[in-house]
Amino acid sequence: MTGQEVVFVIVGVVVLGAAVRCVTTRELVHAALWLVVALGGLAVQYLLLTAEFVAWVQVLIYLGSVVVLLLFGLMLTRAPIGPSPDADSGNRPVALAVSLASAAALVALVVDAFRTSWIELDRPHGESGPVGESLFQNWVLPFEALSVLLLAALVGAIVVSRTRGNEQRTEQRTEQRDGQRNGGVG
């Protein structure tokens, strides 16, 4: 085992443990924090695989914004301090059986298929320069399509989250402003 493999196994155990805690813990906010640990460890794995640009994008997007969005979602629906006993639904045994079966099948398949494959990590593959050149030479059209999709998703999220549900939320603070807006529109 080389040093990279040792570090990969150690960080992989941390990632897997954090992921298991994330899907089994009964405290909702702790689940989001365990997700931070799992995704951060995955960024370390990307660095070990010499994909540094993807690693920093992972840190920026996932740890920076997605987890914050999830925490905001938890706070806006309900933010129980302490364990909530109804975090798991009634089909836990079925879920456990399905996930164990899929894990066994996938691991057996992967081990059988790639038993003699080695990743050569001497030359880095995935620095920012080559990835950027490849992104803007070969992948420009998917990139632009994805930017349009992101814009559509953003507009869709705004439209979904500010509709006529205002009558529950608008208290005395925004009543006047809404009155003006509705008057202006209608």
Added chain:
Amino acid sequence: MHLLYPAVLAALLFSTGLYGVLARRNAILVLMSVELMLAAVSLNLVAFDVWLRDAMHSGQVLTLFLIALAAAEIGIGLAIVLLVYRTRGTSAIDQLRELGESAHPAPDEPAAERTTETTPT
């Protein structure tokens, strides 16, 4: 590095996310588990891209696209969950059954209708 390490880790991470999707009740926790599954796919893409030394960096570029798609998905998903919570008062996915078929249909016409509809020919 042996290719098995990232591949096995990705498989186990995917199964963990699958368990979370199936076993969780809160919709936001389900979204978190979906994020875990997407992260497992990303690890696979990066590992195989580095293994194959792809000249177009396909795996890493697709990982970047996947991260952007996950951000869009989490935005839309959270907006929908918040809207459902505002109108229904809950985000437990096993209590939102308004659009589902009832497990025990009434013994009058819906059962007859269903048998006539789903009779294989």
